[in-house]
Amino acid sequence: xxxxxxxxxxxxxxxxxxxxxxxxxxxxxxxxxxxxxxxxxxxxxxxxxxxxxxxxxxxxxxxxxxxxxxxxxxxxxxxxxxxxxxxxxxxxxxxxxxxxxxxxxxxxxxxxxxxxxxxxxxxxxxxxxxxxxxxxxxxxxxxxxxxxxxxxxxxxxxxxxxxxxxxxxxxxxxxxxxxxxxxxxxxxxxxxxxxxxxxxxxxxxxxxxxxxxxxxxxxxxxxxxxxxxxxxxxxxxxxxxxxxxxxxxxxxxxxxxxxxxxxxxxxxxxxxxxxxxxxxxxxxxxxxxxxxxxxxxxxxxxxxxxxxxxxxxxxxxxxxxxxxxxxxxxxxxxxxxxxxxxxxxxxxxxxxxxxxxxxxxxxxxxxxxxxxxxxxxxxxxxxxxxxxxxxxxxxxxxxxxxxxxxxxxxxxxxxxxxxxxxxxxxxxxxxxxxxxxxxxxxxxxxxxxxxxxxxxxxxxxxxxxxxxxxxxxxxxxxxxxxxxxxxxxxxxxxxxxxxxxxxxxxxxxxxxxxxxxxxxxxxxxxxxxxxxxxxxxxxxxxxxxxxxxxxxxxxxxxxxxxx
Amino acid sequence: xxxxxxxxxxxxxxxxxxxxxxxxxxxxxxxxxxxxxxxxxxxxxxxxxxxxxxxxxxxxxxxxxxxxxxxxxxxxxxxxxxxxxxxxxxxxxxxxxxxxxxxxxxxxxxxxxxxxxxxxxxxxxxxxxxxxxxxxxxxxxxxxxxxxxxxxxxxxxxxxxxxxxxxxxxxxxxxxxxxxxxxxxxxxxxxxxxxxxxxxxxxxxxxxxxxxxxxxxxxxxxxxxxxxxxxxxxxxxxxxxxxxxxxxxxxxxxxxxxxxxxxxxxxxxxxxxxxxxxxxxxxxxxxxxxxxxxxxxxxxxxxxxxxxxxx
Ligand code: HEM
Ligand SMILES: [Cu+2]
Numbered sequence: 001x002x003x004x005x006x007x008x009x010x011x012x013x014x015x016x017x018x019x020x021x022x023x024x025x026x027x028x029x030x031x032x033x034x035x036x037x038x039x040x041x042x043x044x045x046x047x048x049x050x051x052x053x054x055x056x057x058x059x060x061x062x063x064x065x066x067x068x069x070x071x072x073x074x075x076x077x078x079x080x081x082x083x084x085x086x087x088x089x090x091x092x093x094x095x096x097x098x099x100x101x102x103x104x105x106x107x108x109x110x111x112x113x114x115x116x117x118x119x120x121x122x123x124x125x126x127x128x129x130x131x132x133x134x135x136x137x138x139x140x141x142x143x144x145x146x147x148x149x150x151x152x153x154x155x156x157x158x159x160x161x162x163x164x165x166x167x168x169x170x171x172x173x174x175x176x177x178x179x180x181x182x183x184x185x186x187x188x189x190x191x192x193x194x195x196x197x198x199x200x201x202x203x204x205x206x207x208x209x210x211x212x213x214x215x216x217x218x219x220x221x222x223x224x225x226x227x228x229x230x231x232x233x234x235x236x237x238x239x240x241x242x243x244x245x246x247x248x249x250x251x252x253x254x255x256x257x258x259x260x261x262x263x264x265x266x267x268x269x270x271x272x273x274x275x276x277x278x279x280x281x282x283x284x285x286x287x288x289x290x291x292x293x294x295x296x297x298x299x300x301x302x303x304x305x306x307x308x309x310x311x312x313x314x315x316x317x318x319x320x321x322x323x324x325x326x327x328x329x330x331x332x333x334x335x336x337x338x339x340x341x342x343x344x345x346x347x348x349x350x351x352x353x354x355x356x357x358x359x360x361x362x363x364x365x366x367x368x369x370x371x372x373x374x375x376x377x378x379x380x381x382x383x384x385x386x387x388x389x390x391x392x393x394x395x396x397x398x399x400x401x402x403x404x405x406x407x408x409x410x411x412x413x414x415x416x417x418x419x420x421x422x423x424x425x426x427x428x429x430x431x432x433x434x435x436x437x438x439x440x441x442x443x444x445x446x447x448x449x450x451x452x453x454x455x456x457x458x459x460x461x462x463x464x465x466x467x468x469x470x471x472x473x474x475x476x477x478x479x480x481x482x483x484x485x486x487x488x489x490x491x492x493x494x495x496x497x498x499x500x501x502x503x504x505x506x507x508x509x510x511x512x513x514x515x516x517x518x519x520x521x522x523x524x525x526x527x528x529x530x531x532x533x534x535x536x537x538x539x540x541x542x543x544x545x546x547x548x549x550x551x552x553x554x555x556x557x558x559x560x561x562x563x
Numbered sequence: 564x565x566x567x568x569x570x571x572x573x574x575x576x577x578x579x580x581x582x583x584x585x586x587x588x589x590x591x592x593x594x595x596x597x598x599x600x601x602x603x604x605x606x607x608x609x610x611x612x613x614x615x616x617x618x619x620x621x622x623x624x625x626x627x628x629x630x631x632x633x634x635x636x637x638x639x640x641x642x643x644x645x646x647x648x649x650x651x652x653x654x655x656x657x658x659x660x661x662x663x664x665x666x667x668x669x670x671x672x673x674x675x676x677x678x679x680x681x682x683x684x685x686x687x688x689x690x691x692x693x694x695x696x697x698x699x700x701x702x703x704x705x706x707x708x709x710x711x712x713x714x715x716x717x718x719x720x721x722x723x724x725x726x727x728x729x730x731x732x733x734x735x736x737x738x739x740x741x742x743x744x745x746x747x748x749x750x751x752x753x754x755x756x757x758x759x760x761x762x763x764x765x766x767x768x769x770x771x772x773x774x775x776x777x778x779x780x781x782x783x784x785x786x787x788x789x790x791x792x793x794x795x796x797x798x799x800x801x802x803x804x805x806x807x808x809x810x811x812x813x814x815x816x817x818x819x820x821x822x823x824x825x826x827x828x829x830x831x832x833x834x835x836x837x838x839x840x841x842x843x844x845x846x847x848x849x850x851x852x853x854x855x856x857x858x859x860x861x862x863x864x865x866x867x868x869x870x871x872x873x874x
Contacts, residue, residue, distance in 0.1 A: 072843065072850030074800045141852025147797050153774055154757040154799055159852040166851075246700045246775030252758060253773060286644070287652065292659035297669075317760065318771040319695040319778050326683045333675035340671040341664070346634055348663070350716030352644040353654035365637065376626035379675065383622060383682045385615045385689065389604075389767040392760060392795040456603045458764025458874075460795045463803035467791065467872075503802050511651055 030124065033525055034101045034142040035423060037123045041098025042416070042560045044126055051134075053485060055083035055427045060447075060481040063104040063474050068465035076464035077145035078166070082137070084148035085170065088266075089177045090130050092408065096273050097122070097184050099415050100212050102423055104188060106516035107206050109197025109533055111526035114190040118183050125180035129173040136169035144170035147462060149259060152244040152252045159201065163238065171234045181527035185219040188212055197338055197515065197528075199535035206514060206539045207296055211276030214300040215269045221308060222262040222269075229258030250356075260311035268307040272300060274411030275342055278364055281418055282346050283540040284512040285361035288354025290540040302338035306331060316387050325384050332382035339375060343368070358510075359433030360418035367410030374402030377452065383451045394473075395455025400446045413440070413491075420498070421505030425522040428502060439487035446480030483546035507559035513539060513548050518555040531558070589631045598626030605874035608786040608811065609766035614685045616767070622678065689766060693749075693779030704753050704777040713781050715742075716749030722759035722772050724798055725805040725836035735824045738832035738866035740782050740792060740809045743817040751779040755857070760796035763809055765874045768830040771796055784811040788873040800853035801836030808870050823864045832862035 026036055027043075057205035061082050061534060062070040071079070101119065105112055113119045136143040143166035146155040155167055175412040192213050196205065232243040233255065242248025245253045283290045290296060312320060312328035356363070381387050390396065413436070420428050459466055466474070508517040515535075519527060533549040541548065549555065588653035600616075600623040607613050644654070685820040690711070698705050709717070718740070719730035729737045742748050752761055754772040761780070762769040765788075770780050812820070843850060 068803065073803060073839075074851040074853045075802065077797075077802075078851050119847075140852075145851060151758060151797075154797065157757070157799070157854050159854045167744050226809075249700070251697075251775070269834075286654055287646070287653040289656055289658045291657060292664045295659070295664050298589050317769045318758075319773055319776065322686060322690070322692070326679075326686060329682060330676075330679045333679050336675050337668060341668055343633065344667040345642075347633060348657070348660075350637065350644070352657070353640070354650060354652060355640060356646050356651075357641075365641075369634055369637065372630055376622075376630055379678070380619065380622050380626070383618060383678060384727065385611070385682055385685045385767075386619050386622065388769050389615050389619075389764070391769060392762070427846045451601055456607055458762070458791070458793065460762065460793050462797040463805045489868075526814050541656075543656035544658070 005308075027381060030120050032112070032120045034105050034113045034116070034119060035523065035525075036100045037119055038100075038102030039423065040123055041094045041101060041226075043125070043146075044130075045091050045095035045098060048086055048094070048130065050488065052083055052086040052091055053084065054057045054489065055079050056481055057485055059083060060348045060478040062464060063466075064478040066466050066468045066471050066474075069534050071464070073464040074142065074145065077147075077462070078137075080462060081145050081147050081170075082143050085133065085144070087404075088148060089174065090126070090133065092270050092404070093177065093181060095412055096215075096270060097181075099277075099412070099419075100184075100188055100216075100273065102419065103208060103516065104191055104212060105195075106422075106519055106523055106527050106548075107209055107514060108192065108195060108200060109515050109528055109535075110191060110195035111528070113187050115187050119187050120141075122180045122183040122187065124408055125176050125183075128177035129180070132169050132176070133173040136166040136173075139164055139166055139169065141165050147448050149256075150233065152233060152236060152255050153246070155233065155244065158237060160262045168234070170239060171230050175234070177228045178223050178230070181219050182223050182227075185216040185223075188216040191218065196547075197376055197532050197535055203294060203297065204538050205291070205297075206276075206475065207279035207290065207300075208273065208276035210260060210297045210300050211272040211279075214304040215272040217521045218265045218269050218304050218307065222265040225258050226262035226266075229262075232258075253315075254314055256318065257311070264311040264314065265304075265307045267400075267403070268303055270408050272303065274367070275300065275407050277411045277415045277418075278346055278368060279342070280514070281360055281364045281414055283542060284418075284510050285356045285364070285382075286350050287356075287542050288349055288540075289538075289542055289544060291348035291351075293538055293540065295341055296345045299338035299341045302341075303335060306335045306338070310335060313382055313387070315383055316516055317391055329382055329384050333379060336375065343372060343375070356552075358417075359430060359437060360414040361430070362434065362437045363410045363414035363417065366437065367414065368406045370402050370406035370410065370444070374399055374407060377402065381507065389458075390455050392461055393455035394451045394459045394461055397461045398448045398451035398455060401444075401451075408442045410440070410444075413437075416495075418510070419516075420495075421509050422516055422519075422521050422523070424499050424502075426498050426502035427503050427505045427509065428494050428498040432490045435489055436490040436494065439483055439490070443480045443483030443485075443487055447477050447484060448480070450474075450480075451477040507556075513541060515549070518549065518552070518559055520559045528555075531555070565787055585635060589628055589635065592631065593624045593627040596627040597621065600624075604767075605765045606786060606788065606790070607767075608767070608784055608790055608874070609768060610783040610785055611691065611761075612765070612767045612785070615688060616757050616763065618685060619690060620683060621681075625674070625678075647805055656807065660702050668679035691782050695773070695776050695778045695783065697776050700775060702753065707751070707777065707779055709747075709749055709779050709781075711781060712747070713749040714746035716781070717751045717779065718748060719751050719753060720761060720772070721860075722752075722754045722761070722805075722853060723860075724756050725743060725794070725801040725856055726832065726834045726860055727792065727794075727805070727807045728832065728860040728862060731821065733821065733825060735821065735864070736829065736832070736860065736862040737824065737864040738860065738862050739807055739864065739870075741817060741820050741864075742809060742811050743814045744784055744787050744811050745835060746814065747781050747783045749779065749781045756854075757798050758796045759794045759798050759805070762793050762795035763790055763791035764793070766809075769795055786807075787811050789870055791874055801839060801856060804835040804839065807833060807866065808872060820864075827863040829861040829863060830865050832864075833866045833868055834859045 141160045242250040293370040310332040450473040459470045505521045537546040597620040707747040781803040790809045
């Protein structure tokens, strides 16, 4: 029965920060404690969410009226490029790495990550490439301004002919981000495979762990393509090689393949852990087992495999031959199947439950609602003839914001609220949380729902000015964006004041089942220390009378005693 | 627990009734959405348009049904399964249901296979894209023998940072694209710098134009009128200005236009980016870096920048 995949040698990692775990200064040091690193990632990422959001306000300010009147169009292009880049590489990826760092070791009963020093290195690369990226605002000619795709030839035109330019700094930053992610991925995968608590076979892992594994394997498979593409682009830009330059016989479309071979899976790298978060939270707040645990677990890998073979759906109108378009339409549509399995399982989990509408649950429900919508527009976009019309219009922008903000960011907010008491040891204020949810849901809907119509009518994305017939949709979107800006106020207020002076949190405030909830809040440096629990059953056995670990009472008492 | 079960049993009949009513309402509303979806799209001005719109309406109908089915269930749950305050007891401990899980794997699978097959057949009907041939940098774009039949063409579509120019088989140059209605016209898509995209929303058609390659393309306009042609692939500073008009006219008027335009002298064509750039220079060249816009194209028909468009 007992599957021992736990290596006790790994238990003994030393706390490298001498003053102990209660010193705030450890957050500013090269600390190797995954819980410290997790919080470092999350706080850094939230800071960049503010910067990226500020850029979004500027974008929406320009787009509230048809003519290009707020900025010179060159400035607009730089702003939206940096907005997309910051949101993806400085907000989303880091915040997900942060949650993964916080959650993986406690959830599998490990004391820390497999490679704590690499882990700290992966984090400290984030401020390095962030600063490089931000510095690019100040180089002559301005920052990169060819969109986050950075397609050549536009990205290698280098109008001023200077060696150091915004695009070059952009490529360096993205490559460093890729290296950081690869290091992170090696660490997460190793930790999950090698360091699970005794008894925790694959089909006893929490779904969040499944999705992290699926996502991080995708990183390992996909990132080399992007990094390779970025290096070639760097050479073309800086040293005049012609991988993608037609002057030397290169092919600009080749870059698009490199780019999307990674960047499509990247979307799933971001959304999979959020699927994990939904799968964790729905059972807790409806007090029911996750419906079809095994199906949901395996569906994650269905998504991983399929998402490696769909990238051409971003290139349906680049001159791709018919057979290839049809083939990639089929593969893309197939992804709807494992994704549907998850959606139906979540709804079945809710069915007949005892629903508690706490802030994290509200964000999950809102996220699921939006995800169903975004998934449906996704299938529309996979349909070649429809995509040929709406591709590269605001319909796409609306679609991916429904996924990336209205689903992924919602899931992240849910996770932050849900695990806040566990890792800070403080409760947050429900009232403020609900205000945050309401403003976010209203703002996000107003921001991105109307833009679907702008796209259907033929408004191209990335424009700084547009024909007056699109104005109404853009005015609504801009109002929504400003509401989202306001929504950040209750969130920041809640986080800061709860952490400073919130009520202290019990070990298991939500009465949830999971190893992390058997630990004190906040958990000690090495989580379970010498007493690693032995897992007996699948997680989420609400109401089933199946204990999750051997001698559960011992851990409950221990977690209370620590307090 | 017991009372709960009894409550559900007693509601048994009314529950199926409610479900039937909900499904009927959902189907009705979904069909209505599909019907309305046509009005969300621009005028149908090409042969492709009604295929695309039918597909989109079909997907809107199915999508609405699924969306309302799922979110309606969620709403039901939120109304009837809310835990009373301070009630932290468990719900019904269902772990899964193999039959259900197989159904919701197979049904979506069949559905998406159906949609892709339908779309594939539409693709084969449309076949707008001809061949894509690479040629050497700096060389003239080669002539390509088009295998498919067409009624008019080929018209060279030349895209630049940031203006459009159309060269007709008899050698006239124009800033706007004139096309005869109901005739299949053929194009050679050419770019002189970066990637652009030939996009006419009223036609529902879009094709990227790739540096170093020549792409042949055909389409049949089906409605007379003025339609916007928009560059849909981000092409740098004045990308938003890289638009012109497609003027679809009767065959008679079209050939009259051809005959009259041949006689006109070459003059400066539409180039809104050029004038914006001059304005920027006059204002002290503020802003971030950009390449210089291409010079004004020399054309026989200079077009009208503010011509009102139908869609
Ligand atoms: C207040 C919130 C936000 C607003 C108002 C907003 C607005 C916009 C707009 C208007 C664009 C289109 C720019 C253009 O095409 O001209 C855009 C693009 C984009 N946004 Fe957001 N956004 C927000 C939040 C986010 C978040 C949270 C993410 C997280 C990943 C994100 C990621 C992106 C990406 C990747 C692009 C594409 C950039 C590109 O392809 O050029 N956005 N956003
Ligand atoms: Cu994709």
